[in-house]
Structures are given as C-alpha cells and as structure tokens.
Amino acid sequence: MATHDSWKADIGTLSEAVALDDRKFVVALARGLEVLRVFTPSEGLLGNQEIATRTGLPKATVTRLTYTLTTLGYLSHIDRLEKYQLAPGALAIGYSTLANMRIRQVAQPHMLALANYTGASVALGTRDRLNVIYIEFCRGKSASLLRLGMGSRIPVATTAMGRALLAGSPEKDRQWLLRNIARREGKKWPKIRLGVERALKSVNNRGFSISTGEWQSDINAVGVPLVPSDGSGVFAFNCGAPTFHFDRARLENEIGPRLLNMVRNIEAELSGR
C-alpha cells in the first residue's frame, strides 16, 4: 500500500479502526473526499500544492482529483488567484443532510421556548470526527458576545454539549474519541480528562453535564444527550450564557433540570406518534 495514509488517523465514525487493506474500500473516493475536507471554515482558498501537502497526496493525483471535483461542481476555480474554493454542489449535500434530521423540526419550538424563558442560547448538535457541529440554534436575548450559530464547530472535551455527546455515545466510540483527543491535546490532556470524567458522572447521576468556563472562559453551560430510538444518531443539547448570567448554582438547580426536562419532552414526541 502507498505511504499516503495520514487520514487513517482521523476517521472516527465507525466503532473501531477499520482494516484499511479492505478489498471493499474504494481508496480513490476516500481521497477525493479528503480533498474536500481540507477546506475548512478558516481555510477556504487552496491551490493544488497546498492541497497536496495537507493531504499528503502526490501533486499529480491532486490535480486529477481537483479536476474531477471541479467538473462535478464541488469545487470552483478562482482563476485570478489560481486557487480552488468549495462550490454549491458541496452545499447541496449538506442541506439534504440537514433536511432529513427530523429531530430538528421536533426540537425547534422547544428550544425556542427555553431560549426565551431563560434568556440564554439553546443549541442542538451532533458529532463529526473530533468536532461537535451545531445543527440548530436559538439565540437568547443575552447572546451578546457569542459568535455562534448553525454550523459552528466546538470542541468535544471542554464543552457541555461535547461532554453530553460523549456520554450518549456507545462505549467504543467514546473510547476512540478520548484516545484521539488525548493524543491531540498532549500536555493539556490530564486536566481536560478530569473535566470529562466529572461530566460523564454528572450525566449519569443528574442527567446533564456542565462546563463552567472551560472552553470560553466567560461562558457557562449545561448539556444533555439525546439518542433517538430509531438509531439515527447521537445528539445533544446545550443551554449557555455568559458567566454573570448563569452562576454555577443556577446552572445546577434550575437550568440543568429544565434542559433535561425539555429533552425528555422532545424524546417523547420523537418516539410517540
């Protein structure tokens, strides 16, 4: 096998590292998708060279892949800069994904109600690789600083929502995730680990996780996992606001239980009918 297998390190959807010498695995497809993945919200314009170094693929291969992706409308080429950017085709797939998450429609009104009542922001998210992605978001009055919204990516290990997702994931996924986060965080891991373990216990005991300024120093939040019985995935909600608005006591005694209650209602509505 070739030497360009850096993406191995980063798969993380399935429950265990795969045998990648697998006869069923279509490498060309994986590589093409990997090219799309190197475009991130912060890195939106890339040339073939940059793509090549970032993916570890040889230049010639990248040329072919970008050519194909451009032909199909997933990338577009900015002639003036000799760079590529993601094109609407990539959007279309994302929107189809979003449209098929019934949980969003069901959850939205509940989230809105809670956001209005508490004045905080309420979000619904799920996990992709080592990130959490918001798939629905209700801005509270005190939204203030928070530069978040749908599509935002936040870390797994230091946020209330991320920790709730961890708690809701099957054991194998959780192990895999923690292993990889540990590797990435290096020295910071021991401290992070403590927070995670405390949060997992908290979810088991009280139903919600807490993060007090562990990600953004001025934001406190609670999180609750939701695993729909139809097996459609693992989700989590959070409710967060600036620290001066939610102190720890209020988080534990009021907001946490309230968010939990909301999730119970959504859960019932999802499986009922």
Next chain:
Amino acid sequence: MATHDSWKADIGTLSEAVALDDRKFVVALARGLEVLRVFTPSEGLLGNQEIATRTGLPKATVTRLTYTLTTLGYLSHIDRLEKYQLAPGALAIGYSTLANMRIRQVAQPHMLALANYTGASVALGTRDRLNVIYIEFCRGKSASLLRLGMGSRIPVATTAMGRALLAGSPEKDRQWLLRNIARREGKKWPKIRLGVERALKSVNNRGFSISTGEWQSDINAVGVPLVPSDGSGVFAFNCGAPTFHFDRARLENEIGPRLLNMVRNIEAELSGR
C-alpha cells in the same frame, strides 16, 4: 466504457459539456459523490438496492461505495431498516462552504434592513446544477405561508431569483441551463421560455427580474443578480411576498429599484476595502 453514465446528463457546472473519456477524470470519485446526491431532502433513507437503481450502478459497486462512505462518516446505516442516511460528515463540508462565502456576511445586514422596511422576505441564493439554493434568508413580517429558509431549493426558470441568476451567468452556462431545463419541462417549455426571455430583458433594462405568481401562484417577487469581481461565483437576491402585499406596480416602481439599490451597495462594499 460502461453503460452507467446517467450522471453525464446532469453535470452543469463547467461552461461546456466535458470530454468524459478524459484521462484526468476519476470515475470512482464521481460515482461515490453521485451516491451521496441521490439522497435528497425528500428521499432521506435509501437501501443499497434503491441507490443502485437510482444511480444506474451495479449492486456490487454500490455496496463498495456505501461501505466506503459509511466508513468515512458521510453515510450512516440504520440497522433496523437496512437503509442508509446522510451523516454529519456530509454536513461539515456544506458548512465549510457556507462559512467561506464572504458575500453572506456582507449582505446580511442589508437584507435584514430591506426585509424590515418592506415587510417582505429577502433571500440570497446561488445555483447548483438545475436548482437555485438559498444561502441566506431574512424572513419578513408577512412571511406567512412561505415555507422557505436557508437551504431551500427553488426552480431556475420560473422564479425571480432564478431568472436573475440566469441573467448573471456567462453565456455558455446560460445556454447549457436553458437547454437542460427545456428538455426537462417538455410541453411546458414554450410558455416558460417566454417568461425567461422577458425577465432577461428586464434585467438588462431595469436591473431586476420579476416573477408574478409564475412559480407559486400567490407569491410575487423581484430578483437582482450579483457577480462579485473576485470571480467567486454568481449570486442573486430576491425580495418576495404574497400577491396581495406586492402588486405588480409596487414591484416595478418601488421594490425592484430598492432591491437593486441594495445590491449596488453590497457590491461596493464587497469590492471596496
């Protein structure tokens, strides 16, 4: 070459039909992406068989592709139903795409202002294949019936925004689009064509296109194209409301010019600084 090339008919990004026997074209990648595309907002759960018939690919091939996509986190398998659905990985790519469209950030406040002032909904969209996709949306007070929002797909030929996009596209793309729409619409085409041609003239003369109930019988709207000078694509705005709110005269004399003015401002802001 194999007989499974239905997707040829549907490419539509580049300026002219490609030589697909091209040595540079990675077929396996194209096929894998085609598998993702058969999942639409209305068809969110598909089994291998269904995917095979919809794409025209042989079963064995589909098995391999779905296996790969699942491994990578773009599809997830619902065991209970023996079906696949789009997974968060697909979302992530879409969000990265959105995040890199500077036009959204720039346009948003302007759109909001116009929506508030007119009471109508204002949207920003771009094209993917034969559809228009909303990438930003401001709901007006009179939003009422309109079941739209970000990610909505609307037709090209019968909507104000679609027609504005047509007007803003390079000649070759426009030709290609019209040819394909004609083919799809069949008998209805002659009538649709008239509306399109009138709209193209209208954009040239007055700067905006109009659709009065030609898509949704109770919605009137105007549209204005915007082609940023950085070559990042072709976009269009619309401003629409129920017919009783926007009669034709008001559309032509007030809303159209106002939307056009808004777009000029956005354009200036985009290229300036």
Next chain:
DNA sequence: CATCTAATTCCGCTCTGCGAAACAAGATTC
C-alpha cells in the same frame, strides 16, 4: 536571462476497482 514556484502533462506499470455470478439471509406464499 536565470531561477524560483506551482500546475499540468506524459507514460509505463501495477494493483485497484469492476461487475457478473454465486451465495446468504429474511420474508412471503402456497
């Protein structure tokens, strides 16, 4: 004009990806 750097093209080789057909696993019917 020489010297960068980035993108594309060439081209021969290899191993990937292909797909018909066989196989497996449930459901349904009679």
Next chain:
DNA sequence: GAATCTTGTTTCGCAGAGCGGAATTAGATG
C-alpha cells in the same frame, strides 16, 4: 417446509483506471 421473492454481501479473474516519478509548461521574481 419447500419454493420463491427480495435485498445485501462475497468471490474472483480480468481490464484498464488510477497512480506517481519525472519532464514540461507557465508565471512570477530578482
């Protein structure tokens, strides 16, 4: 409970798609 659907997986030999090192082109820079 044998026979017949339907849907998904696996096998396996072959063809040629995709690969990637190296050469080439195209622009920018000094």
